[in-house]
Amino acid sequence: MPSAPNLQEAVAEIAAEMRDRPDRGDVATYIPELAKIDPARFGLCVVDTTGAVAAAGDAEEPFSIQSISKVFTLTLALGMSGDRLWSRVGREPSGSAFNSIVQLEHERGVPRNPFINAGAIAVTDVILSGHQPREALGEILRFVRFVSDDESITIDKAVAASEQRTGFRNAALANYMKSFGVLQNPVDYTLGVYFHHCAIAMSCRQLAMAGRFLAHEGRSPTTGLSVVSPQRARRINAIMLTCGHYDGSGEFAYRVGLPGKSGVGGGILAIAPGKASIAVWSPGLDAAGNSHLGRIALEKLSRRMGWSIFG
């Protein structure tokens, strides 16, 4: 394992290099709250398994984690329903865009994996089961606070409200799954919880802290308590690797070589198993909807630290 000083140096140098790059991708514009984010922001934070933290840039500034929340809802739903979850969602890469509905028609309403929008809505429906939306959302937030060991994490209600007003494509996905019986709660309930957990705001530091259990065989390195079994941690990492970047998942595996999950807010959570939990934030996105500089920074970090899981 690399020594902490090297890591701190790598993080600082990569952040500095990213700050100056002119190619920054395009900030998501579908809701005003995301569109107004300054594309110049860049944050990077790494927590190794000893708990040492290396951070640079805007690593303390909260941003909308968006689809990164799907890692936490998947973990929570597996905790609640175990392998029964897999009757409602698959675990294969989708081969299409994050919000595609074509696959649902060809596979009778069962989404391909928990990290495309449809799959994450189905996972949210599992969490919701038998509860009021407020309770389900509380449970998700409590879980995120627990794994990140930070009670200050909140939901950005303006973002959630804006998504709810404009999220017609997600409403299409939800209604479509409902028509096949894949959702069991009222569509509005499930969508409400979904839009709100996507609107959780976290900083790179908070996010890197929250990912530690995945880098650490399922245990909280702080308390030593088990969040999930080692096998489940491995399996969540596997799904992040194959499905975590929509139709750019192959590219991320090829270039970065780490399990990761991106969000349209420009964040990426990446896991170097046994070594570190990493969060990066750069609001500009590439064509596949993943953070452009975020991916490049992780590629540089992974190579420099020798963290690729592929050898």
Added chain:
Amino acid sequence: MPSAPNLQEAVAEIAAEMRDRPDRGDVATYIPELAKIDPARFGLCVVDTTGAVAAAGDAEEPFSIQSISKVFTLTLALGMSGDRLWSRVGREPSGSAFNSIVQLEHERGVPRNPFINAGAIAVTDVILSGHQPREALGEILRFVRFVSDDESITIDKAVAASEQRTGFRNAALANYMKSFGVLQNPVDYTLGVYFHHCAIAMSCRQLAMAGRFLAHEGRSPTTGLSVVSPQRARRINAIMLTCGHYDGSGEFAYRVGLPGKSGVGGGILAIAPGKASIAVWSPGLDAAGNSHLGRIALEKLSRRMGWSIFG
């Protein structure tokens, strides 16, 4: 790293367990040469990076490696044309069956990755470039013999001839790509080489030997010579992980946690980076076209040895 005795024990026990299982999947029947293989056969061979070999069952019996050859042709083509290869084939999971043509229409004839049939045909076309089929095939065979350090490996001509007679779906894929200019050689030439390299016959031992460079940062552990750069070895492993089992790639990553490539002959080559190269053979296939018991054996081995790349 596990000690060699433990590995030998694990290999023997898993092979014994597999030999007795009643669920064996269905042997591929599309050509007589594959259909007549006894579904009771089972072989397993592991070569660790020290060169120690653990083998059990029918590990010395040659079988048709079929799509596993795509790992070797990809490696060879990258050596010949470098990153220019990626203008002719993508590196994203396909989200559809191994022989699907739908994706080609939606993406103007460029196959999604080098491990689905269309992609492997495009890779073969790159290798063929400017040569006669016989020469290209010779080059492929020489490369396979070189990485496996075994001059006795040959092509099963009956299998190749049979595929050539019946491979209409592959002919459709090739002609379709040709219509978009993705293939540059005569379709018959490219298909001829493709059918022949899929008909290479290897034993588990030969295959495990051939995979060592991928487990060993691109170098031959025997000679220490570089086959590919460490980065390229990692990247080939990454593509194997995300795309190596067709529409069962997510499942293989989830259960086994190793880069791997399957063939309809029932073989799988799996790589535990820095640890071992593994070959398994069981002719019965699952619904996605991958060896049923082969995958189960690898899942058991990976768990027992703690080899998952996901933590």
Added chain:
Amino acid sequence: MPSAPNLQEAVAEIAAEMRDRPDRGDVATYIPELAKIDPARFGLCVVDTTGAVAAAGDAEEPFSIQSISKVFTLTLALGMSGDRLWSRVGREPSGSAFNSIVQLEHERGVPRNPFINAGAIAVTDVILSGHQPREALGEILRFVRFVSDDESITIDKAVAASEQRTGFRNAALANYMKSFGVLQNPVDYTLGVYFHHCAIAMSCRQLAMAGRFLAHEGRSPTTGLSVVSPQRARRINAIMLTCGHYDGSGEFAYRVGLPGKSGVGGGILAIAPGKASIAVWSPGLDAAGNSHLGRIALEKLSRRMGWSIFG
């Protein structure tokens, strides 16, 4: 043109033959109100351009016209917005099921024609434009009463309420189009009007009366007043011919040779231009969702009367 007595005879004989056939298709079951309809019901009514009426069987019994209402909403929307309508909906056969969403993704939310569900929802949205749902619905109902010259026609509110409760697939289509800006009103408004106009209940006699303007160059034969121009009547007939039976439109044209529109309530409105307006009702559906015996009855009638538009 055949004389009226022959027509009456043909209608009576065909209805008698249909009443006895054992093959009746399957009644739509997705809402209880449709599922409980007796599959033995059969009605047939023909109004020729002189106003002579030939009826047999349950021709006076109202049934849920369902998608046949799309003929009337298309006519109304064309009257309101003219050719601007065609920026929101195409006029090509869909090549897929009545409720497919795949095509919408491939064509940026613009439905292929006004007679598949998505297209009819878009047409409803055009009618709704700037009005309250109640007003729009009133306008549709007034139009249907006007063309059928029958003030007694009403909406079956139990059917409408049931569809609204269970219409998730239509909600998916509507939200999907909304996400592309193809719908301009609140999704709930548009869907509400859509579900209600599909729930209009009419008898074969009322429906045949309502279709006269399409058989009569756009004019009401009763009053001589123009409903639409002759060209528009021809064009609506053309769309009925190519798109009126979902993915069974080619079959209907091939066998019956008349423009027609079916509904899952088991009704079909068919037009013999210059000759007659025809309504048939048999609740059992074929695999494409069209009335099984309805189509057969029309095939027999068309052949016997020499009404095919194809020679």
Added chain:
Amino acid sequence: MPSAPNLQEAVAEIAAEMRDRPDRGDVATYIPELAKIDPARFGLCVVDTTGAVAAAGDAEEPFSIQSISKVFTLTLALGMSGDRLWSRVGREPSGSAFNSIVQLEHERGVPRNPFINAGAIAVTDVILSGHQPREALGEILRFVRFVSDDESITIDKAVAASEQRTGFRNAALANYMKSFGVLQNPVDYTLGVYFHHCAIAMSCRQLAMAGRFLAHEGRSPTTGLSVVSPQRARRINAIMLTCGHYDGSGEFAYRVGLPGKSGVGGGILAIAPGKASIAVWSPGLDAAGNSHLGRIALEKLSRRMGWSIFG
């Protein structure tokens, strides 16, 4: 029925108008033989059921009929195998481009209708059955000469050879169907006959003569002999209406209101049942691959003569 003088006047005026229009579409460029055709050419010929001929422009100049040949091969194949033909090809509009392969994958290799490329290849395979390509081709040519009452019609061998050299997309379709058992002859045989019958060269006059049996209840108006039964003539017309212009079939029905079949050579054969057989030629194509001015000329002619089948 309009009097002959009026028809002659209409034909002359429409041809004159078309000659001067600047919007002419784009000439097909995929083979040199088509690309070099002068886009200024325009021919129009109408034969009414009395045998009277009205012609204007380049009506005597032979052009490559391309897909219009599919009308004759369908007729011939139905004569040879009757309704058994329909186990190998459907009769529904395709909802996609003329050379799409996507539908074949979704429907197990059975093409949607005899007028898209895949369907016409399947029909050619039926004609070929048990014969040498040369014989099958001779039979097709004899049939075309018979229905057009013109022994001078020939195949343009340069066009056929060029298509054979470059027809990779059609080779993909053929191999794909072969893989599902939909084709029964060697792929090369079937494709050879297909490319050659598409290369038949006819003038507008010859083509209009050849279509007379479809306008005349299946009989040759010259000899009174039956070519097909009245019902079969109607049914072929129905398929032309719903499927004759690829993904522009709805548009053609909407605007022209006549059964018709287009070819990428710029020709269209249209049938006014009971009234006339019409051929038009203008080499420039629209986005759907149909003659741009050909369609406009037919729309004008149909409206002026009151020939729409829709009222």
